[in-house]
Amino acid sequence: MGNPLYRDYEKLVEITIMGKKFQVPEKNICLRAFQYVSPETIPYGRFCWNQECQLCRVVYAMAGQEGAPPRPILACKVLVAEGMQIVELSDELKWNLSGVLKPAEPRPPLE
Numbered sequence: 856m857g858n859p860l861y862r863d864y865e866k867l868v869e870i871t872i873m874g875k876k877f878q879v880p881e882k883n884i885c886l887r888a889f890q891y892v893s894p895e896t897i898p899y900g901r902f903c904w905n906q907e908c909q910l911c912r913v914v915y916a917m918a919g920q921e922g923a924p925p926r927p928i929l930a931c932k933v934l935v936a937e938g939m940q941i942v943e944l945s946d947e948l949k950w951n952l953s954g955v956l957k958p959a960e961p962r963p964p965l966e
C-alpha cells in the first residue's frame with residue numbers, strides 16, 4: 856500500500872495495546888505496527904530492531920484464547936495478528952507510546 860516502511864499489506868487488523876484498540880497493517884512485526892500508531896516517537900526509541908537490545912519486550916494474549924497464559928515476546932520479532940492484546944510493555948515502549956495511550960483530556964467548555 857505504498858509506504859516503504861511497511862511490508863506489503865492488504866488490510867488493517869485490530870490489536871489492543873494496554874486496553875486501547877488500534878488498526879495496524881497486517882503482515883508486519885509488532886514494533887512496526889507500533890510505529891504505525893505512533894510515527895512521531897517510535898523511530899526515536901532506542902530500538903535495535905534486530906532482537907538484540909530487548910527494549911521492545913512485550914507480553915501478549917490472544918482474543919478468544921482466554922485460558923492461555925499471556926506470553927512474552929520481542930515486538931521486533933513477532934508479526935501482528937488480528938485480536939492480539941498487548942498487556943505489558945517495556946519501559947522504553949511505555950515511554951514511546953505514552954502519547955497515544957494516555958486518555959484524552961476532557962474538552963474545555965466553551966466560554
Ligand code: FES
Binds near residue numbers: 902905909912929930
Ligand atoms: S528492538 Fe531490540 S530487541 Fe527488539
